[in-house]
Amino acid sequence: MKWMIDVDNLNKNFFLHTQGEAKIPVFRDFRLKLKHDESVALVGPSGVGKSTLLRLLYGNYKIGSGKILVRHNGDVLNMAGADPHMILHIRKWTMGYVSQFLRVIPRVPAIQVVMEPLKVRGVSEKEARPRAEVLLTRLRIPKRLWSLSPTTFSGGEQQRINIARGFIATYPVMLLDEPTASLDPVNSRTVVEIIKEALSQGTSVIGIFHDEDIRNSLASRRVEIQPINNHNCSK
Amino acid sequence: MCMKDSDHIPLLKVKSISKYYGRRIGCHGIGFELWPGEVLGIVGESGSGKTTLLNCISGQLEPSEGAVWYASNGGVIDMCKAPEPQRRLVMRTEMGTVYQNPRDGLRMHVSAGGNIGERLMANGLRHYGQVRRKALNWLEKVEIDQERIDDTPDTFSGGMQQRLQIARNLVTGPRIIFMDEPTSGLDVSVQARLLDLLRGLVTELDLSMVMVTHDLAVTRLLAHRLIVMKDGEAVESGLTDQVLDDPQHPYTQLLVSSILQP
Ligand SMILES: Nc1ncnc2c1ncn2[C@@H]1O[C@H](COP(=O)(O)OP(=O)(O)OP(=O)(O)O)[C@@H](O)[C@H]1O
Ligand SMILES: [Mg+2]
Secondary structure, three states, X not given: OOEEEEEEEEEEEEEEOOOOOEEEEEEEEEEEEEEOOOEEEEEOOOOOOHHHHHHHHOOOOOOOEEEEEEEEOOEEEXXXXXXXXXXXXXXXXXXXXXXXXXXXXXXXXXXXXXXXXXXXXOOOHHHHHHHHHHHXXXXXXXXXXXXXXXXXXXXXXXXXXXHHHHHOOOXXXXXXXXXXXXXXXXXXXXXXXXXXHHHHOOOEEEEEOOOHHHHHHHOOEEEEOOOOOHHHOOO | OOOOOOOOOOOEXXXXXEEEEOOEEEEEEEEEEEOOOOEEEEEEOOOOOHHHHHHHHOOOOOOOEEEEEEXXXXXXXXXXXXXXXXXXXXXXXXXXXXXXXHHXXXXXXXXXXXHHHHHHHHOOOOOHHHHHHHHHHHHHHOOOOHHHHHOOHHHOOHHHHHHHHHHHHHOOOOOEEEEXXXXXXXXXXXXXXXXXXXXXXXXXXXXXXXXXOOOHHHHHHHOOEEEEEEOOEEEEEEEHHHHHHOOOOHHHHHHHHOOOOO
């Protein structure tokens, strides 16, 4: 089966220059292949680097060394050293990402936040709006909130806006960081349904799911991230 | 699906630009590419060379070294070497500049309508009625009461003056806008409104923009990519969220850590 993402020999350290030059090693020669149609769950203790991996894949964190190859528009591109223009193009068409928390933009109404990924693809407001409305309704966001900025929304409401935004466009690859973490059971179930629909439409997923049952129902494979032995690394 | 990507070649290719003021370094060895529809933020402390770099790119200052390739409607030209009339024409028809101080960008004794119409007329539009209609239309777009069309900008508030500068620049449909701290002299709420306006216009018109600012929150809001400057050098550059969330250079880390939630 053809792969969508190929992580090869990935290394990542954080250097905290303003805090006594502390070095935090997170990945050492890490490998992972995400096949087409596959849904991989990342597991490992808190702080091991699960979210960091998703952010590296998305180009949000800078790759130390190694490769992250992504199949994009029929080409294979390396996220390491990719020009911002390329990364934006990959995010627009190939890779979606639902972060654990919504980063709210002040004064932008919730429905606009949700429509944006379609609009950057050139879809008109007229076409994008009904799709946003369907998702917002499904996720039980009261209509009176649609035109308000999510700044004042509850954690769970913000997270549902985030999910709607993440799933309004379809992507070959989705990165999910604890998408149901701050949701009640009913909304959690809806989100699981939405993710399953994406999977059945051919989206490949790499996700972090803290809930064992949800993980089992969504993932076709588990990848354990091992802590790096800090004693072995010299500064 | 509609591919909006008009982006087969970069709009701007800046190659290793340096500017020396005598023995002092204004900026040194800076290069980047800017694509249609992209916003570049230039950040750094005061005196780090941000404005020097901006002025070199926008054709207002001749760099000591390097080249600025601009993909104009009539083909790619080197802004530093092109004959003066060609360079002026491109600057007038395809580029716009919004200055930090509205006095540098507006004619304070000419009416708001005149300020907007001036560039249209310089570009050959002679019909008075059309010029006035376009001016009214742009006043509305930048949220200035149309009844103020015959008033001079010195009777406007700071925020209105900046919005008028934007209208004056955008009326001729430029492809790229240069801005130097366009919001710095304004109250926070006025600043917010101006930023909302800019964000809307950038997407609506598929504009490219190069913007100097010392405010990282502004770059998070508007810029796709960032250049961080210190002592005339670009110490770091890249995708805005990457530079802000995983800054590599000690100076960038210091900048990011000294603000609350950029
Ligand atoms: N931007 C950053 N700058 C510096 N260090 C970071 C940054 N992001 C993450 N880290 C560090 O990298 C390590 C991995 O963090 P990460 O958030 O990826 O863990 P996680 O596996 O997702 O944990 P959890 O299950 O608690 O969410 C931690 O030591 C964290 O402090
Ligand atoms: Mg995490």
